[in-house]
Amino acid sequence: MAFLQIADLSATYGRSPVLSGVSLAVEKGEVLSLIGPSGSGKSTLLRVLIGLLPPQAGSVTLAGQRVDYAVPAALRALRGRCAIVFQQYNLFQNMTVLNNVMVAPLKIKRRPRPEVEEEARALLGKVGLSAKLHAHPSELSGGQQQRVAIARALAVKPELLLLDEVTSALDPELVQEVLDIIRLLAQEHMTMIAVSHEMGFVREIATKVALMSEGTVVEIGTPAEIFDAPRSERARAFISKIIRAH
Amino acid sequence: MGYTLQYGQVYHYIPYLLGGAWISLQIAFLCFCGGIAIGMLNAVALAFGNRLAAGVARAYVTFFTNTPGLVQIYFIYYALPDLHIVLDSVHAVVLGITLNAGGYLALILRSGFLSVPVNEIDAGVTLGMTRLMLLRYVIVPHMIGVLYPAIGNKFILMVLGTAVAGVFGVEDLMGRTINANAESFRSIELLSITAAIYVAMTICATIALSGVGMALLRRRVRFAG
Numbered sequence: 477m478a479f480l481q482i483a484d485l486s487a488t489y490g491r492s493p494v495l496s497g498v499s500l501a502v503e504k505g506e507v508l509s510l511i512g513p514s515g516s517g518k519s520t521l522l523r524v525l526i527g528l529l530p531p532q533a534g535s536v537t538l539a540g541q542r543v544d545y546a547v548p549a550a551l552r553a554l555r556g557r558c559a560i561v562f563q564q565y566n567l568f569q570n571m572t573v574l575n576n577v578m579v580a581p582l583k584i585k586r587r588p589r590p591e592v593e594e595e596a597r598a599l600l601g602k603v604g605l606s607a608k609l610h611a612h613p614s615e616l617s618g619g620q621q622q623r624v625a626i627a628r629a630l631a632v633k634p635e636l637l638l639l640d641e642v643t644s645a646l647d648p649e650l651v652q653e654v655l656d657i658i659r660l661l662a663q664e665h666m667t668m669i670a671v672s673h674e675m676g677f678v679r680e681i682a683t684k685v686a687l688m689s690e691g692t693v694v695e696i697g698t699p700a701e702i703f704d705a706p707r708s709e710r711a712r713a714f715i716s717k718i719i720r721a722h
Numbered sequence: 723m724g725y726t727l728q729y730g731q732v733y734h735y736i737p738y739l740l741g742g743a744w745i746s747l748q749i750a751f752l753c754f755c756g757g758i759a760i761g762m763l764n765a766v767a768l769a770f771g772n773r774l775a776a777g778v779a780r781a782y783v784t785f786f787t788n789t790p791g792l793v794q795i796y797f798i799y800y801a802l803p804d805l806h807i808v809l810d811s812v813h814a815v816v817l818g819i820t821l822n823a824g825g826y827l828a829l830i831l832r833s834g835f836l837s838v839p840v841n842e843i844d845a846g847v848t849l850g851m852t853r854l855m856l857l858r859y860v861i862v863p864h865m866i867g868v869l870y871p872a873i874g875n876k877f878i879l880m881v882l883g884t885a886v887a888g889v890f891g892v893e894d895l896m897g898r899t900i901n902a903n904a905e906s907f908r909s910i911e912l913l914s915i916t917a918a919i920y921v922a923m924t925i926c927a928t929i930a931l932s933g934v935g936m937a938l939l940r941r942r943v944r945f946a947g
Contacts (some may be wrong), residue, residue: 526848555850565847570863570939578857580849632849722799 477540479504479667480636485534487524493570494520495584496691498534500649502636502684509672509682509699513714517691518671519563522638525669526560527551538636556585559629560638563645565621567613567628569589573600574609585632590674592631619650623707626657637661639670679703724908732911735902739912742898742917749894752883753816754882756875757823758881764828769835779828786825792886799890811890814868819887821879828878834869867939878924885920895919 478501487495502508510518516574525536525547536543538557542552565656567576577596581587602604603623613621620644629637633637639658644649653676662681672678678685678699686704687695687710694701695711704710753942767779768789786794796820797810838861846856899916903909 528844552850554847560848562841564847566841568845568860570841570867572861576780583859584850626906627851628845681820693736 477537478502479506479539480669481535481537482503482521482525482535483535485521485524485536486532487520487529488532489520489529494691495524495531498688498691498693500696502667502669502687503644504635504667504681507662507668507670507681508667508684508686510686511672511675511678511690511702511714512688512694513691516688518641520690521688522560522640522669522671526558526638527554527659547556548702556632557634558636558638558720559632559634560640561622561629561642563641565613565618565625565645567621567624572610572612573616573624576613576624577631580628580632596627596631599630600624602625602630602660604653615620617650619653622646622650623657626661630661635667637666637668639668639672641671641673642683643674652667671694675703686713689714727911728908731910732902732906732908732915735898735906735912736915739895739898739916740904741761742895743923744891745892746884746887746894746896747765749812749816749884749887749892750818750877753823753884754820754877754880756816756820757827757876758831760820761831764824765831765835768828769895783828786822787829788893791818791822791883792889794822795859795882795890811850811887811892814889815884815887815892819880819883823876830869830872833872834865837864837868839864841866841931842887846867847934870935870939874928874935877931878927882920907941 479549480500480502482498482500485495486493486528491720498517498521500508510521512518520529524531527543530545536545536601538554541643543554560635574596577599578589578592581592581595582589597609603626605623605627608616608620608624613624616624622645626642642658643654646654651674655674658668658670658676658677659681670678670682682699684695685699686693687702687706689710695706695708697707701707702711704716706715724941764779764782768783769776771779795815798818799811799814802809802814813945842864846860853857884894885896887894888898888900891897893901895916899912903912906912
């Protein structure tokens with residue numbers, strides 16, 4: 477069985493179905509990229525995976541263990557192995573950069589402060605923010621905030637990192653600094669599921685691409701298969717549209 | 723005009739007036755604390771209460787924010803005795819200002835409840851925070867940040883609003899000004915000194931609130947004063 481196995485997953489917002497029968501598998505070290513038009517369920521899939529939206533049906537199995545989203549202890553265990561980076565960064569505005577990164581290992585995992593601080597400083601160094609340790613999020617650019625958010629997610633030492641359109645809210649000149657970090661993580665074989673509209677980047681770092689439409693996975697394959705030889709009509713239409721747009 | 727300013731005739735009232743200013747501050751502080759308690763109850767009822775609780779709170783807020791504070795205190799001081807509820811002037815004034823502040827502070831506090839940082843809560847939840855942790859590390863600090871300037875401004879307004887106490891014979895700054903004026907008839911001199919003391923009081927309150935804000939929120943907080 478794959479490291480992450482999603483089988484027949486369905487979810488609804490109120491009464492309207494937003495995911496229906498999604499099945500995917502992600503191996504350790506793989507980077508799965510979710511692409512597709514707006515409203516196709518890409519971000520929703522990530523929200524379901526991390527437990528922000530309860531699934532209606534189907535199953536998620538992480539490292540051989542089925543996740544029971546109705547059990548708080550199972551959710552806590554999941555969140556210890558899995559982290560998400562949001563489009564809008566979602567940093568804690570009342571905390572400094574350093575505290576944003578330290579809060580989960582220190583307060584939730586209750587690890588000793590010196591060790592946590594050393595790791596947090598190293599992570600912030602890795603994302604190029606050693607000079608901003610004591611700044612508050614409002615004092616940073618969008619790109620810097622997103623890099624803090626990535627460091628905060630990495631601080632819980634996730635085995636699976638979910639990236640929800642992490643560059644969509646950024647000015648064009650700030651996109652690259654965030655993509656550089658993700659490229660670095662891919663080189664380190666971090667297992668990731670990334671929702672992205674940066675098609676060039678998806679092609680470069682994804683080991684697998686899933687095209688979603690109307691809450692289902694339409695097609696899945698390597699970047700070359702999806703971008704160069706899409707099989708389904710819907711995939712061909714989407715790919716030709718984004719090629720025209722670029 | 724034929725009026726000669728004679729501050730020399732009123733200087734000796736300054737310690738007396740300053741004593742009144744201290745009483746004004748005490749009244750403001752007392753009413754503010756009471757107002758926060760009433761406002762909190764109403765805000766919780768407005769934001770999270772069932773229909774009955776929310777309805778009662780809405781009626782309270784509508785009444786106390788849509789009638790003049792002076793009328794409310796008049797009612798307590800002059801109308802309640804007809805119902806055999808007799809309060810002395812200080813208690814009537816303190817009760818009136820407190821009830822009035824409770825209405826306004828309810829609206830301010832409710833805005834804090836409604837400004838819950840959904841994005842930050844999502845982040846906290848996905849990091850594994852419990853409800854208590856979310857409250858402690860995310861929601862309450864956020865609410866303090868949102869509410870502090872508005873509540874601080876309300877306190878400053880309340881310091882000035884205590885002047886109404888003088889009308890009822892309370893020996894606050896305004897009351898003592900009225901007394902001194904009745905004795906000396908130097909209205910311009912006395913009222914200008916009183917005005918200066920009020921300005922000094924609000925400036926001191928603003929500086930103190932900003933200082934506390936800087937320590938609490940680690941950012942500059944601007945007040946209207």
